[in-house]
Amino acid sequence: xxxxxxxxxxxxxxxESLRLSCAASGFTFKNYGLSWVRQAPGKxxxxxxxxxxxxxxxxxxxxxxxxxxxxxxxxxxxxLQMTSLRAEDTAIYYCAQRGIARVPTALTWWGQGxxxxxxx
Amino acid sequence: EIALxxxxxxxxxxxxxxxxxxxxxxxxxxxxxxxxYQQKPGQAPRLLxxxxxxxxxxxxxxxxxxGSGTDYTLTxxxxxxxxxxxxxxxxxxxxxxxxxLEIK
Numbered sequence: 018x019x020x021x022x023x024x025x026x027x028x029x030x031x032x033e034s035l036r037l038s039c040a041a042s043g044f045t046f047k048n049y050g051l052s053w054v055r056q057a058p059g060k061x062x063x064x065x066x067x068x069x070x071x072x073x074x075x076x077x078x079x080x081x082x083x084x085x086x087x088x089x090x091x092x093x094x095x096x097l098q099m100t101s102l103r104a105e106d107t108a109i110y111y112c113a114q115r116g117i118a119r120v121p122t123a124l125t126w127w128g129q130g131x132x133x134x135x136x137x
Numbered sequence: 138e139i140a141l142x143x144x145x146x147x148x149x150x151x152x153x154x155x156x157x158x159x160x161x162x163x164x165x166x167x168x169x170x171x172x173x174y175q176q177k178p179g180q181a182p183r184l185l186x187x188x189x190x191x192x193x194x195x196x197x198x199x200x201x202x203x204g205s206g207t208d209y210t211l212t213x214x215x216x217x218x219x220x221x222x223x224x225x226x227x228x229x230x231x232x233x234x235x236x237x238l239e240i241k
Contacts, residue, residue, distance in 0.1 A: 054182075062174075062182065062225055062232040077230065111181055120187045122229050123172050125194075127181035 019043040019126040021051075021112050026131030029102055037097040037131060039112030046093040050115035052124055053086065053097050055108035055133075063108070067115065067122075068095060080106075102135045109133075139163050141226055141233035149241040156213040158236045160226035165206045172227040173202055173211045175220075176235075182225065186211065213238075 025037040039051065050069040056062055066086040067075045074086050085098040095112060109130040116125030140163040150156055160171070171189040174182040184193040186202035189209055199214045213220055221240050226233040 061235045062176075062227075064227075064230040064232065067230075075230070113181075117187055120169060120172065122170060122227065123184060123187040123193075124174075124182070125184050127183070129181055 021128035023131040143233035158211040
């Protein structure tokens, strides 16, 4: 069974940094890309970042230059390093598996999310 | 950047009825990249449809997707109580704003 477990969320002040982790199990981690998607309280879904199986990375314009996605295949984990955090970054952050080869942006499995709150 | 507009914003129906949800793109998109998700309160989204019309693993056949170009539709025949949720369409790195399907 595929499982994705996010951690690292919390309350931070504007301008501070935070690193999220997403630990994966139940599939051959190195063969799959993963994405980060966030959801502000009471709002819709916003794609944040993606990392492919080969390590290529992609970012939404709203986070490019502030967030960095990486992966450690030895730990079956991806990370999202977030710097210069803003109030508008407040959201639940989900990691999700890019599980369909012919539709790489389709997110087949999702974690339960971790809440990031940016407030003074 | 392509924008996705979902309509209606809220759809009120009764169990057993048919639901038709729309997703319109600001320009023509690759049909293969059109995706639908379901999200229930307090839960992560769940993949329903990819490639505009292919049901994901385990998704009941009362869910179907169709469309091409700029106009896509998610249809749910014979609504079950567990189908009342928010539905999102996605194309590459863009999500629609969602349609909330509520019990009438």
